[in-house]
Amino acid sequence: MNILFLGAPGCGKGTQSKMLIKEFGIPQISTGDLLREEIKAGSSLGQELQEIMSTGKFVSDELVLSLVSKKIMQDECKSGFILDGYPRNISQAKSLDSLFTEKNIKLEYVFLIDVPFDTLIERCTGRLLCTTCDYIGNTDKGDKIGDKCEEGVLYQREDDKEETVKNRLNVYQEQTAPIIDFYKSKGILHKMIGGNDPKELSNKIRSALATN
Secondary structure, eight states: OEEEEEOSTTSSHHHHHHHHHHHHOOOEEEHHHHHHHHHHHTOHHHHHHHHHHHTTOOOOHHHHHHHHHHHHTSGGGTTOEEEESOOOSHHHHHHHHHHHHHHTOOOOEEEEEEOOHHHHHHHHHTEEEESSSSOEEEGGGTOOTTOBOSSSBEEOOGGGSHHHHHHHHHHIIIIITTHHHHHHTTTOEEEEEOOSOHHHHHHHHHHHHHTO
């Protein structure tokens, strides 16, 4: 089962991916995670990526495609995978489609999570991550920068700051939104209205998977 999640930054793609991982046991492929891992490694490429991502811009299509291609060919992806937030523009979508054709891989489901931009700005700017574990906090829940988690402390990513979030949403509107028609024409696009209840959205996604 090969699945792709689309939607603006903060819409809940990562959360829904993790829920499906637990249920189906297939890996999540998040380009954001792949890029942040490179940054964390402290390589020269990682330093370049840090500068790009801190301004809200996207990394070159060629680099991202090569990272994704390498990942999907690993043994852990043989039974399926979940792509989270990639492709981001029509060029990437077509390149990914060509890659799948070359590797004889079928993309079966594309879920578009639709959330109002005002909600996304509030959600993203309030999001806090732990320096060590997978905990995701939020200022709406009373979390604060510097609070201690079980294994680390909470911090705000550079790409979750308000100015950067607004820039990312503008870029999404201009570059990512047009690929919706691309997948709609293939008959595999499922539009889901996102809200504040991840479990409710997850149930809608599972229903779509069960009826197709």
